[in-house]
Amino acid sequence: MYKTHQQRILSALLYYKRIIRRITNTSMRKNPHYVLSYVFLEYLYRRFQRLFKQNFEWVTLPDAVLKRMLDDLEIIWNEYVDCHSCAIVNVEEKLSSSWFNVCSMMSMTKYKLMIISVSDIDKNTILISEMTKHNLRNAFHCEQLDNTCFILPLEDDVIEFASEARISLVANPYDCATETLDIMLQNYFLQPRFLHVNDMFKIDAKEHAQDRFYSFGFAGISMMYFIVQALKVNRNGYSNNVNSCYVVRGESALIQEAQVHDYISLECVCSLPDSFLQQNRVIPNHKYPSALMEPMEYLESCITPFLKKDLANVRLNIKPVFLVKGPRGCGKHELVRATSKKMGLNFLCVDFVEVQTLTSAQTEAKLRITLQNAQKCVPCMLYLNNIQVFGKTAEGQKDERVISFFSTEIAALYNRRHKFPLIIVAASDETDMPAELQRVFIETIHMKHLNQSKRAELISWLLFNRNLKTIADLSKVACLCSDFKFTDLLALSLHATKFRCKSTLHANQKCTLTLEQEDFARAYGTILVLQSILLVRLKEFIRILSSFFSYIFILFYLNFFIVVFRFSCEFLRIVCNRKVLFFLEYMQSVYSDSKGAPRVPEVHWEDIGGLTDLKHEIIRRIQLPLLNAFGFGQSGLLLYGPPGTGKTLLAKAVATEYQMHFLSIKGPEVLNMYVGQSEKNVRQIFKRARSATPCIVFFDELDSLTPNRGRSGDSGGVMDRVVSQLLAEMDGLEESGSIFIIGATNRPDLIDPALLRPGRFDKMLYVGIHSDHASKLSMLKAQTRKFMFQENGRELERIAERLPDNVTGADLYSVSSNAWLNAVREVLAKHQETERLNKDYSVEEEGVIKDNVIVELRHFSNAICNLVPSVTDEEIKRYNEMRVELSSL
Numbered sequence: 001m002y003k004t005h006q007q008r009i010l011s012a013l014l015y016y017k018r019i020i021r022r023i024t025n026t027s028m029r030k031n032p033h034y035v036l037s038y039v040f041l042e043y044l045y046r047r048f049q050r051l052f053k054q055n056f057e058w059v060t061l062p063d064a065v066l067k068r069m070l071d072d073l074e075i076i077w078n079e080y081v082d083c084h085s086c087a088i089v090n091v092e093e094k095l096s097s098s099w100f101n102v103c104s105m106m107s108m109t110k111y112k113l114m115i116i117s118v119s120d121i122d123k124n125t126i127l128i129s130e131m132t133k134h135n136l137r138n139a140f141h142c143e144q145l146d147n148t149c150f151i152l153p154l155e156d157d158v159i160e161f162a163s164e165a166r167i168s169l170v171a172n173p174y175d176c177a178t179e180t181l182d183i184m185l186q187n188y189f190l191q192p193r194f195l196h197v198n199d200m201f202k203i204d205a206k207e208h209a210q211d212r213f214y215s216f217g218f219a220g221i222s223m224m225y226f227i228v229q230a231l232k233v234n235r236n237g238y239s240n241n242v243n244s245c246y247v248v249r250g251e252s253a254l255i256q257e258a259q260v261h262d263y264i265s266l267e268c269v270c271s272l273p274d275s276f277l278q279q280n281r282v283i284p285n286h287k288y289p290s291a292l293m294e295p296m297e298y299l300e301s302c303i304t305p306f307l308k309k310d311l312a313n314v315r316l317n318i319k320p321v322f323l324v325k326g327p328r329g330c331g332k333h334e335l336v337r338a339t340s341k342k343m344g345l346n347f348l349c350v351d352f353v354e355v356q357t358l359t360s361a362q363t364e365a366k367l368r369i370t371l372q373n374a375q376k377c378v379p380c381m382l383y384l385n386n387i388q389v390f391g392k393t394a395e396g397q398k399d400e401r402v403i404s405f406f407s408t409e410i411a412a413l414y415n416r417r418h419k420f421p422l423i424i425v426a427a428s429d430e431t432d433m434p435a436e437l438q439r440v441f442i443e444t445i446h447m448k449h450l451n452q453s454k455r456a457e458l459i460s461w462l463l464f465n466r467n468l469k470t471i472a473d474l475s476k477v478a479c480l481c482s483d484f485k486f487t488d489l490l491a492l493s494l495h496a497t498k499f500r501c502k503s504t505l506h507a508n509q510k511c512t513l514t515l516e517q518e519d520f521a522r523a524y525g526t527i528l529v530l531q532s533i534l535l536v537r538l539k540e541f542i543r544i545l546s547s548f549f550s551y552i553f554i555l556f557y558l559n560f561f562i563v564v565f566r567f568s569c570e571f572l573r574i575v576c577n578r579k580v581l582f583f584l585e586y587m588q589s590v591y592s593d594s595k596g597a598p599r600v601p602e603v604h605w606e607d608i609g610g611l612t613d614l615k616h617e618i619i620r621r622i623q624l625p626l627l628n629a630f631g632f633g634q635s636g637l638l639l640y641g642p643p644g645t646g647k648t649l650l651a652k653a654v655a656t657e658y659q660m661h662f663l664s665i666k667g668p669e670v671l672n673m674y675v676g677q678s679e680k681n682v683r684q685i686f687k688r689a690r691s692a693t694p695c696i697v698f699f700d701e702l703d704s705l706t707p708n709r710g711r712s713g714d715s716g717g718v719m720d721r722v723v724s725q726l727l728a729e730m731d732g733l734e735e736s737g738s739i740f741i742i743g744a745t746n747r748p749d750l751i752d753p754a755l756l757r758p759g760r761f762d763k764m765l766y767v768g769i770h771s772d773h774a775s776k777l778s779m780l781k782a783q784t785r786k787f788m789f790q791e792n793g794r795e796l797e798r799i800a801e802r803l804p805d806n807v808t809g810a811d812l813y814s815v816s817s818n819a820w821l822n823a824v825r826e827v828l829a830k831h832q833e834t835e836r837l838n839k840d841y842s843v844e845e846e847g848v849i850k851d852n853v854i855v856e857l858r859h860f861s862n863a864i865c866n867l868v869p870s871v872t873d874e875e876i877k878r879y880n881e882m883r884v885e886l887s888s889l
Contacts, residue, residue, distance in 0.1 A: 056089075057125050058133070058145040060268040063202075066129045070116075084201060085194035086114035088127040089151075100151040104140040111139045111196065112244050115151065126151075134265035134344075135199045160245040161192070162252040164232040169259040170200070170225035173348035173377045184208045184224060185254060192248040199228045200265065225264050229257055261420050263379055267341035289461045291454040291486070292335055295445050299324070299339050299425070302443050306421050307343065307379075319414045321424045321440055323387075326447025331486030332427040333385065335447070340381040345423065348374050349383045352390045360401045367402075371409055379420035387426040391437055403436045410440055430687075449691040451738075452478045455489060462493045469514045482661060482692040603652035609779030609809075614650065614765055621763060622654055622740060636730065636741035636760050638702070640748040640886070641767035642871045642879055644810025647744035650767065651698040660738070661695040663688060667705035670722070678718060679725040686729045686739075694738035702743040703750040723752050730760050748886055766883045769806045769871060776800040779809060783816040787855050795857045802864050811870055818863035823855045 061069075067083040101110040113132070121127065128136070136145060169181070187208040195201065202225045205212075231247070232239045247254070288296060299322065306320040324332045333349070340347040355366045374382040384390075391403040413422070426441065450458065455478035463470055481489065500514070605615065621637055639647040648664070655662035663685065670681045689695045699705060709720045733739050743761055745751060755761050770776045777800040781793070789795060803815070 055124060055147050056149065056151070057122070058149065059125055059127050060130060060133045061127055062268060063129045063131060066127065069127075080192065081114065081116065082192065082194045084129055084131045086116055087132065088116050088118055088121065090118055090121045090123050090125055099154040101154060102136060102149060102151055104142065105148040105150075106142060107140040109139045110152075111136055112154070112194075113151075114194070130265045130268050131200065131202060133268070135196065138198060138200075139196070160233045160242065162195075162231045162242075162245045162247045163234045163239060164230075164253045164255065165195070165247045166229040166231075166255045166257055167226045168229055168257045170227060170264065171259050171261045171346070171377045172224065173346050173373065173380065174221045174224070176221055176224065180209060180212055181224065181256075183212065185256075186249060189247060189249040189252070189254065192246040194244065194246050195228045195231065196244040197228055197231055197242075200262065201226055201228070202265065223264075225262075227260055227262060261378055263344040263420075264346065266344045267338075288338065289454065289457045291448075291450055291458050292331060292338065295324075295335055295447060296339050296342070299335065299445050300343065302445075303339070303343060303381075303423055306423065318442060319410060319424075319440075320421065321410060321442060322426070323438075323441040323444045324425060324427045324447065325430060325444055326427075327485060328429050329485040329487035330447040332447060333383070334486065336381065336383045336425050336427070339425075340383075343381075344379070345421075346377045346380040347383065348377060348380055349385065351385045352387050353385075356389050356392070358394050360399055360405075363399075363402050364405045367406060367409065371413060374422055374424075375413070375418075378418060378422050381423045381425060384424065384426040386428070387437075388428040388431045388433055391434060398434050400436070403434060407436070407440055449687075449693075450485065451693045452482075455481055455484065458486065458489050459493060462490055466493075466497070468493075468497060471514060479659070603649060603656050605653055605657060606785065607782055608646060608649055608653055609775070609782030609812075611646065611650070611767065611775075612778075614767060617763075617765060618650065618654055622658060636743065636762065638748065638751075638756070638761040638764045639742065639744045639767050640746070640764060640882075642769060642808060642875060643746050644808040644870050645767040645769060646809040647767050648698065648700060649809070651696060651742045651744070654740075654742070655696045658694070660740075661689075661692040662698065663692070663695060664698045664700060667699065667701035667703070670705055671718075675718075678722050682722060682725045682729060686733075689739050694740075696740045696742060699741070699743040702745040703747040706752050706755055707750055708752050709754075723754070727754055727760070730755075749882065764886055766879075768879070768883070769808050769876065770812065771806050773800055776803050776807065776812070779812045780816070783812055784855070787816075787820065788853060790854055790856045795860075798857060799860045799864075802861065804864075804867070804869055806869060806871065806873070806876055807867075808870055811867060815860065815863045815867055818866065819855055819859040820853065822859040822862055823853050826859075827853055 063083065066088070069088065070081050070083045070086070098114055098116070100113055100115045102113050103110055133145065136149075137143065140149070142148075184203045184205060188203045193201065202223045204223060205221045231242050231245055233242050233245055234240075246252075287293070302322060303320060306318075324335065326332055337347050337349075350370050355363060355370060357363045357366065370382075374380050391399050391406070393399045410424070452475065456474040459474050459478060460470075477492075481492065484492065608615070618637065639650060641647065651664075652662055654660070665685055670678060670685070672678045672681060685697065689697050706723045706726060707719055709723055730741060733741070741761070748764065751761075756764070770779055777796060780796050780800055784793070784796070787793075803812075
């Protein structure tokens with residue numbers, strides 16, 4: 001479109017040039033003044049060609065970033081500069097003036113702007129603030145500033161001050177007193193502000209109302225937006241309307257008119273290199289991490305059609321009501337707030353905990369007031385938090401009256417025509433909501449669990465936005481914080497900053513804060529102690545307060561709560577200063593156990609004897625997807641074989657060697673007597689696994705959980721639904737990251753065949769018995785690694801020869817443990833005999849008994865004589881036949 005418009009202008013000029021040239025050729029002898037017209041058109045043609053070659057790139061910076069840059073430039077320029085009415089540019093040619101008209105090929109409007117030339121940015125790049133971009137877009141009636149915009153220098157840069165300025169407050173969700181607004185306006189216009197008619201400007205409450213910002217009732221008020229309605233200046237004693245001029249306190253009379261509704265300026269993301277920003281000592285608004293960016297883009301794509309000025313959505317009766325679902329603390333509030341800023345909408349947050357009351361009538365009244373307040377500040381994004389508590393009676397039952405009223409009010413709200421939209425976004429945790437309430441929302445956005453890379457990226461983003469540096473290994477910190485969500489990571493970064501500030505103050509250092517690994521360790525411990533101890537004590541304290549109302553007991557319990565807090569802080573101070581990584585790992589294990597979350601086991605390959613081929617096959621199936629997640633598909637492993645062969649031990653060893661969380665599930669513990677609860681348990685298992693990636697989910701006794709469908713014999717079809725739910729969860733693991741499924745069973749013939757297809761348990765590995773001498777010897781060495789032998793372990797060769805032909809790992813463990821017990825009995829017998837002969841004998845003189853336990857060959861011989869193999873020959877034959885039929889090895 002831009003090239004077409006440019007070609008039309010140049011073609012028109014060429015056409016007029018040809019006409020004038022023909023006229024001059026025929027009439028120049030009679031009237032030579034026609035030459036002037038030809039020269040003028042030639043000048044315009046050359047001028048437009050030059051303008052079209054400018055090709056400026058318009059880069060938008062946050063207002064705070066541009067203001068900091070201009071403060072440094074003002075020292076060099078020694079001239080006052082208004083950051084909201086200027087631009088920073090690096091052009092190839094030297095500028096002849098400081099004031100320019102910004103023009104667009106799509107509009108006849110001219111926008112006066114001060115241009116400051118610098119040399120440390122890219123050429124033909126114009127830096128403007130968010131507010132300047134908003135005003136330019138409104139002036140030119142365009143969505144973006146592109147190559148159709150160009151600048152023209154102004155020869156006459158006369159400075160005029162307004163005698164009268166009329167402004168209007170933009171409707172907002174804040175309840176700000178008129179007196180406070182007057183103070184903010186007075187302080188804002190202490191400096192001259194260059195304004196245009198229909199311009200929008202904003203006032204930072206923290207900067208221009210400092211005496212009231214921290215007062216009671218002022219919380220939540222950050223920015224107040226105004227629109228310029230009219231400007232007048234005195235010229236020769238007459239008051240004339242002008243399009244732009246300076247407004248300053250003392251020279252201009254400021255008149256505030258009725259408030260108006262309009263979009264506010266869009267929040268932008270700084271696209272300049274970090275090195276340039278650090279050189280200019282500015283803190284940019286860095287790009288959002290992928291954990292927030294992905295759902296933000298999806299929510300923005302859902303809202304964008306409702307911001308367009310057409311009637312298609314009204315005719316289709318589509319209401320912009322959305323639902324964001326995710327666990328508590330996952331960043332739903334930050335997501336909706338950032339989306340509203342990015343789209344230029346007011347943000348109104350209402351917690352349904354405050355709306356919900358004991359009676360339906362009061363709840364309806366509060367809900368009606370909430371919707372009316374949202375209508376007063378359109379365009380607005382109404383954020384309804386904790387909607388899962390809405391529509392319930394005092395007994396916790398569904399309140400159909402309130403839910404029906406909510407649906408009716410939403411329908412009535414959008415049946416009326418509005419110039420500006422009202423977007424409703426509700427937030428809920430992952431609890432179930434009534435179907436009547438769920439139908440109100442046209443789209444649901446799910447907040448995904450954070451994997452290790454996203455947690456590390458989120459911590460880095462939180463630190464960068466606060467101008468903090470770190471030398472800690474964030475990937476290590478993120479790995480230990482497997483169950484942390486957005487708010488937990490925010491608290492972690494803040495606590496780490498606090499500890500670093502304290503250390504810096506004690507050391508009397510004056511430098512930029514650089515966080516270390518120890519700071520994150522102490523912050524991590526603080527959060528876990530507060531969550532694991534203090535919050536539990538607080539809940540018990542509240543329960544006792546509401547149940548007994550015992551004043552003395554409450555005081556005692558409160559004192560105990562304070563003592564626990566002080567002890568915990570002292571414990572953190574001592575332990576964190578000694579062993580940082582050990583403390584992190586210990587607190588992670590405690591936190592995982594308290595929440596039932598997966599943890600990394602402590603089983604290594606040397607703990608498993610034999611099974612060499614199986615080890616290599618499992619390593620190949622696990623290691624390749626970890627090295628290249630995009631090149632190899634993740635499939636499940638099914639370990640089958642006789643009982644006691646080490647199937648569970650193999651899965652734990654894989655998790656330990658690759659530092660992966662291990663979630664062990666017994667088949668029967670998933671089943672529940674209530675309808676739908678078993679399927680919910682399956683979903684909860686995979687939910688916990690997704691929150692702790694990379695993770696191994698190990699299903700023991702898989703045959704009891706996934707029998708052949710249609711043959712279970714239960715009248716309700718519970719097992720069929722459990723199998724179907726498990727199949728659905730396994731099919732969705734490709735999008736969940738590094739989650740590996742390992743199953744173990746003694747009866748693979750009872751498992752539903754759908755689980756054995758490619759993409760699920762498509763690799764079946766037989767874990768058999770130890771029948772050869774080498775495997776028996778390897779297993780014995782693994783079982784007796786901590787034993788003290790009389791011949792330093794050389795007798796293991798003879799022990800392996802005396803073993804039965806077919807033994808399992810459990811049988812060898814039984815032999816080893818019984819042999820050690822035989823040796824212990826001999827040591828105890830000698831100790832009792834010595835004690836009987838010498839009454840002055842004491843244990844301390846002889847040392848610890850267990851250190852004197854020496855296992856000999858005869859101890860193993862006695863244990864082997866009492867051994868009964870756990871697997872019979874018939875069972876071995878049956879498993880061998882099953883191996884030939886099923887195994888892929």
